Amino acid sequence: MKINKVLNNNVVVVKEGHEEIIVMGSGLAFGRKKNDVINPEKIEKVFVMQDKNEYEKFTQIIHMLPEEHISLAEQIITYAEKYLRTNLNEHVHIALADHLSFAIDRIKQGFSLHNKLLHEIKALYPTEFEVGKWAVELVYDQVGIRLPEDEAGHLALHIHTAKMNGSTMNEVMNTTVILHELITLIEETLQVRVEEESISYQRLMTHLNFALKRVVEQQPFQDVDPEMHDLVKDKYQQSYETSLKLAEHVKDRLEQKLPPSELVYLTLHIQRIEKKKENEV
Structure with missing residues (x-):
């Protein structure tokens, strides 16, 4: 395997046929040149970037960022693929390195950005969050910079x-923001603090996440017997009214309605939170 292009001391490009392959390793290209x-x-x-634009962006990132930041990002990617038992797409090599380097520089300068979606991320993506926590420890161990949990x-x-x-990142962020807004709406309507570590919160977040996914992808919802709907509506009036507010918010944000059956499930989830509040009074 011969070097076609040296990107830095740890990254080179080799050519196999018409395909350019990126090869990485500590000190791999130190003192080396083409051929x-x-x-x-x-x-x-070893990995291949099929998209030419992605390849060009990656080579720019390689030249722009400190080598130790590139190395950290690649170690995180490798760990994530093993931990999650899945391959990550090629864009992660650019996005993760860029974000990580910027985060490290911010902390060095004394700036820390609050992640207002942290609780939602923990609930929705617990395994990915474990990778994030591992990455935070890796950064501390290797460069002595303590990133906050928000960065995880x-x-x-x-x-x-x-x-x-x-x-895509935009789709995930949009869904997570809407979920955050829905939880806030519940808290404001019921005048209650939803405990992020509670089982009720975890169940509600999971249900809302799948509900939004079905709305966006226009998938069918599970039907509920009309008598069941009326029973829940009458028995848990405040929780049902809250579920109507959530449905209206979803309609405003996604321009699609939640079906009546979904109001029943939301009401039952909200009622658990309302009941916990009543027990504490």
Whole structure:
């Protein structure tokens, strides 16, 4: 395997036929130049960027960012793929390195950005969040910079959206923001604090997430017997009124209605939260 282009001391491009392959390894290209043979024992990662624009962006990132930040990002990607048992798409090599480097620089300068969606990210993407926490520890161990838990959440979103055939970052962010708004609406309507660690919160978040997914993808909802609907509506009036507010918010944000059956399920979830509030009074 011969070097076609040196990107930095740890990254080179080789050519096999008409395909350019990116090869990485600590010190892999140190003192090397084009047409030199790579020491196979130094190779740590090999991947192909099929999209030419992505390849060009990656080479720009390689030249712009510190090598240790690139190395950290690649270690996180490798760990994530093993931990999640899935391949991540090629864009993650650009997005994660860029975000991570910017986060490290911010902390060095004394700036820390609050992640207002942290609780939602923890609930929706717990395995990706575990990767984010691992990444935070890796950064501290290798460069001595302590990233806040908020950054574990940001990194988790990058990992989640990088899953092969997954949603785009914009789609994931939009859904997560709407979920945050719905939880806030419940809290304001019921004058209650929804505990992020509670089972009720976890169940509600999971249900809302799937409901939004069905709305966006126009999938059918499970039917509910009309008598069941009327019974829930009459028995849990305040919770039902709250579910109507949630449905109206979803309609405003996504321009699609939730069916009556969904109001029943939302009411039951909200009622658990309302009941907990009553028990504490």
